[in-house]
Amino acid sequence: MQENQYDQLLKDVERIKKCSLITKQEISKSIDSVLELLVEAKHQINEPMEIEDQEVRRRKIKDSINNLDEKLREKKPLKSVIDSHKKYFQYLSKYGKNIEKIFKSDINNVFKDTLVSFEKECVNEAIAEHLLIEKKFELYENFLKETGLSHKIDKEKQNILKTIQKIFDEFQTNQLNEAIKWAQTKKEELEDLDSPLLFYLHRLQFIQNLQKGKMESIQYARKHFKDFFNQKKFADQAQQVMFYILLENGKIQDHCQLDQSYKQVEELLLDNYCKIYNLTIKSALLQCLIAGTLALPKFLKYTQISSMDEELKDYHNKNEYPIEVEIGKDFKYHSIFVCPISRDVIEPDQNPVWLTCGHVISEASMKKITASANKEKFKCPTCPKEMTARETKKIYF
Template sequence: MELNAIKDVFDHVTKKQKVSTSTSQEVIEDIVQEIQNAIDSIKACPDSQLGCKSVLSELKRKLQEIAPLSQLEDAQKELNVALSKYLKVLDKSLWPDISKAYRHVEFDTHTINQIIASHFYRQGLFDIGDCFINESGETESDAASMRLLFSEMYQILEAMKGLNLEPALNWVAANSDKLEGNGSDLQLKLHSLQFVEILQNGCKNQALNYARTNFASFSAKHMAEIQKLMTCLLWAGKLDRCPYPEIMTTTNWHTTAEELTRQFCNFLGQSYESPLSVTIAAGIQGLPPLLKFMTLMTAKSQEWQSMKQLPVPVDLDKDFQFHSVFVCPVSKDQSTDENPPMLMTCGHVLCKQTINKMSKNSTKTFKCPYCPCGDIDAMQCRQLHF
């Protein structure tokens, strides 16, 4: 919404700027034309002093009718108003005082430093990661362990950028059992890329020998894919007319590199996305509603510091939704550690505080508000863990 508002105001400024430019150009052209007409009239009768005065008087009258200053001032005034509004929107949207939404939260500095250093290492910025570890006071052993986690992955990905699949193939061969356990067909994808690369270089017999050596073990589960690859042999030298263009597209290299990164991080017990990148991206989405709330709650900022959950709904994209959120259907409260979801014997779920109210703090049985089940004993309700 913020970006849309900025774009709308910017478009308005652009429109006013075009109008101002067009108006200025028309005024200048009208003035030039009138002056040129006056010059032509004077040249037509150069010896007539009375005629020259008459021409100049007529020129003065026409210039007053054009009123260039008035036209230019009006156009510029509208443009200035639009620019002023645009600057206010920018100032409000892009330079807010984000400290209003800050709240003091205790966290482990060591963990934060590891997350930041890990972000640099997974990007291949090893020198920057080492420098950060050194300046943050973390131990060299921490740096060495994190560097080792991602150095091999970075080398494999860099080799793939140069169309060298050997490091990647060696890695998947060494981890084939784990990949199969994860249900990943990464090994076949890499062999397919290598097969196509050989074929595109015009080595039909070499591609056939490569297929015989490396595709046999995948025939049980991936026969259809292998058959398409074998069909490509018939189109050697004219692969641009191959009936399976999706096999030849260069985007396969990118998607395979992403799959390798995902599996590599999975084996290391790391997330595919950098935790630091995810945190910042989620924060950017969640910050505007929090800032708006704090602007309205300026006089009650102390309450914000003591709240245990967000005071306003913050809608994040699905990419940032990592676990289920339960909202009690009766109280409409979101579950918390102190008020967890509880499974009743009938199979329905309510929050603990709702059950306590309905059962008078477990002193009597109660009926489920959503089904005709008999009396429910609060002591038999079990906490659910998402």
């Protein structure tokens, strides 16, 4: 950014500060003038009269109020406040436009081709996986054929996703047959997950039957709840379900909170289904897009600041950014630690080191830095903070 542009921004700030001060003074002056008129009107109204007469007093009060109204209209205190505010916001708007004009947000400046290398086939596979997760099966097959990846069509994964699509299509109409059928075939896997899914599905089906007729529900319970009564973790809940038989038909849905139950079971079903088949619920391509969108503003801000800082400009020639970008816990999928200095994955028997500035590096990297420093204190490789080795702490995952 040129020097005269920077000076212009400083002038804009000073103008805004000055205008803000004038606006405050104008508001204070207007309030004081209104208060003076109100006090004057109050004295006129409370002024003692030689002859106490109600009609005369009413006329006096009316005249005082009319006089106050005329003076307020003459002074126009609200107009002066509005005018001063208008001028202040004009300067503020101009300042914002100058900032946008000087600090242009060019996304191309953020991208570093030295940091990321894209393989066309890898990107195409990510797109194909996204189409598969979104259940666009026909589009998925056509895309792989057009990109020359038809040999990678995963028929097994397609069948798995078609099955869950059928289950959830039924769920939209509160039909549970396909879901129960699938859960029964995967009973052992669900037990390994310690999942109550099968019981919850049977409970929902029991309540559905109960709304049609109590005898049908009793027969369903005899057939499917026997095993659950013998399991300690389900025994109490199974007894509670049988209590629903005593409720009147109109109170069953309110007592059971069916809408909420369907939603909870649907979420549990999707989670268990994906765990059993080792599927990801979310598209990797979509997750990358969301993560990039969240991180982009911080990268843009850094790029703009670094263009004015000679020390930060040096990082443009390195394969890293000297900043940490936090995009939320939803985008953390594993607990491994990669040293930002050596780029090595820290083994479980090793421990990274927490520096006093908050940055974390591997112990091996810290030893190299302290050895090359040839003095007691060393500087953090990410920021200019100095510290001693004794001030650092080991982190245990």
